[in-house]
Amino acid sequence: MNWIKKFYSNHPKFAKYSFIYGFLAIPLTFYVVFYLFPNILSVYYSFMKWSGLSDPKFIGLQNYTRLFNDPFFYESLSHNLFLMLLVPFITISIALVLAFFLARGKSKVHDILQALFFVPNIISSVVIGLLWAFIYNGDFGLLNTIFGLFGVDMDGFWWLGNVNTALLALVPVYVWVNVGFYTLIFTNAIKGIPDSLYESAILDGATEGQILRKIVIPMIMGVISVSALFLVLMTFRSYDLVLILTGGGPGGATQVVGLYMFSMVFQILGTAARTPSYGYASAIGIILFIILIIAKFIIDKITKSDDIEY
Amino acid sequence: MKKRNSIFAEILLAFWASLIILPLIWIVYVSLKTNYEFYLNPWALPESLQFENYINAIITLNLGPVFLNTLYFVFGGLIVGVAVNTLAAYILTRLEWKGKKFILGLIMLSLFLPGINILVPQYVLAVFFKLNNSLTGLILLINVALSAFDILLMSSFMRSIPKELEESARIDGATMWVIFWKIIFPLSMPGIITISIFRFLNLYNDFINPFIYLTDPSKHTVAVSVYYANTVLRYTSNYVTLFAAIVVSLVPTLVIYAIFQKRVVAGATIGAVKG
Structure with missing residues (x-):
């Protein structure tokens, strides 16, 4: 274990960045995947017809035309x-x-x-x-x-x-x-x-x-x-x-x-x-x-x- | 201002205060009546205190397991969320590193996005990753992600920590973790308490997320349980038990608020509107 400590103290930049990425990686990933990406996904799904059971079917702007007439x-x-x-x-x-x-x-x-x-x-x-x-x-x-x-x-x-x-x-x-x-x-x-x-x-x-x-x-x-x-x-x-x-x-x-x-x-x-x-x-x-x-x-x-x- | 309020002013304030207190008092004393007394006169005080309504509420709502679920959901989420965001706040506001501005921008993006449109895709993704119908899954989904609000709040609390402390610790050969754990963490305690309180209230009161994701009744939290109990108990016209259930669900919130009220009020204004 000591050589790990030695390595970290001899390479401060590595130590710093491994700390940063280590603790930020997973939370950031969750954030991007579950909170940012769904914004893009919602655009994608808006062009689909999907009941959640079978596969989604591409229907273009039909959802929007339906919405404007709803x-x-x-x-x-x-x-x-x-x-x-x-x-x-x-x-x-x-x-x-x-x-x-x-x-x-x-x-x-x-x-x-x-x-x-x-x-x-x-x-x-x-x-x-x-x-x-x-x-x-x-x-x-x-x-x-x-x-x-x-x-x-x-x-x-x-x-x-x-x-x-x-x-x-x-x-x-x-x-x-x-x-x-x-x-x-x-x-x-x-x-x-x-x-x-x-x-x-x-x-x-x-x-x-x-x-x-x-x-x-x-x-x-x-x-x-x-x-x-x-x-x-x-x-x-x-x-x-x-x-x-x-x-x-x-x-x-x-x-x-x-x-x-x-x-x-x-x-x-x-x-x-x-x-x-x-x-x-x-x-x-x-x-x-x-x-x-x-x-x-x-x-x-x-x-x-x-x-x-x- | 030196001028004191007129009687009119004080009456107005008292009036609004009564608008808040009266419904809550009403719920409490109805919860101690019998259904018969309730129908006779919803407004009269109970003859004798029916504490068994509370026992009934606990049984009908299956409150034992539900309470445990909620405990797990709230405190699990609390620990995860506070740990994640405190570390993130330290990394993002007190350290200098390449790419920091970009990541900060990504996080602040969430403040601009309406959030309402991600409901459906988020659900689809959660199901894909098997996070649905699981308390642990929901805890992760809600609390592991970075929170702009928490980070902003923490950064304002962390600002007052002198940089010299970090520097001298680094010179003494302390690792990053030690600096964080032994210096930053203790000195940010007011901020940590504040975000904890807010996260606690948000998690405990959260209805939509458990409602959507926890389909198995054995996994329900208090909020969802009370919602479903409403249908059951209304159908049987068992209102007094329902009122008792509501009082029970209110206790943790009011206790936390009573203890930490100053911090809640202070924190609410920090994150809010500036003139």
Whole structure:
């Protein structure tokens, strides 16, 4: 064994590179094979017709033509759009107000509140899904009970089972989960605003609302816009909550693109079984890829713009 | 800011806090009721505490083996993932070598890629390499690969270690491994703890991956188990047991969060949005 040690100490460069390649090789390989290469593979599969059982069959652009004529795909996209408009707007509005008040309060209580607000963010999506399914439950749900307290009899209304309300019902779930995280980000950003900026406003007797609107928001506009865009993208990509809450139902009323793609290959509980379609799923994936890459470029262009100086 | 909050502000904060606490408290006390009490009035407090609901939950969910599966899945993954990424962070950010920039670029690529489109091909590849329907296979699939997020986080923690320590150790004739293990590793402990906590939460809460890859019920993790239990227990209208199951699955998450809450909150903002 000693000659190995001798060899290594006499050849530092060899020692260094064998250390580097030794510890990097396998993780790097896994990364390239299972996380980078599948991007290329998904292009390849998108040109195939494959049920996962027999061999794949090359069908050219047929998956794409089918996709462009697929009403379910467009319906899913419209649902995504609906969520992408409502969720970020509501989440950030609430987070801003909460962050504004949290940043001002300097007591232990406020620190605890900050930590508490973050809790929904760390809970598993299964628990969140089931929790909100129970809140929306027709027979014993929290929501209907609250309506009952105000004298409105919801008569066992199933929020997640009604084609008209199901999608809208998803919005509070996403908001509930994400507010904590953005409250955190905004609180940190607001704490960075120098006190001098508030002085003249306070002397003039400005209200909290005015301070929030005229001073705080413009000062952290950079953080707000990046957060908003981040949230929009995340809402677009997310499908596990929808999977657990509604499985895309009822009758496709809450179907989102990510879930649509997922359902092409994997069986979702409570939906009709279908023969897997790896090729079609891959085509959907490629279209989503293109949409998201374009969105990323647009975002990068926009956020290059004005940074406010103090 | 010197100005204190108005009552209105404090009420608003309390309101949101209650929106978070109330559903969770509701789950806990429903889990201690009987089904009869539940149907009578979902909102009333239990007459007497039905701890047997928890026993039932453990039996129906087969929680013994499922918990062991989850333990293996989470801690196995934790050790592998943290080891891999800590070493990788050291190699990629503190050493100079040919090809480093290229490899770093490859890794940062993952931050630009949407990730949603690799679901299907990744599954095909995993099946090809026989990593599916195996807890060990899934651990490897998820945790051996380099993680851009972890490496970025670790690098910011490793930055503060003075280079002189490495240099003097090298002059004293220490091997690369010794330098890493005796110097870098201990001094990066805050970073290691942070990425461990995040990896723990992500692994424990991971639903999609075990759902897709672990078809054998005997291999299920807690997250998947609760999902399937939902169908079974709803069908039999055995809600109180289901609620108990949810509470059980929540305990590890909340415990870890309660202990490490400061680090979670700090780490979440490091990797996130900059103004």
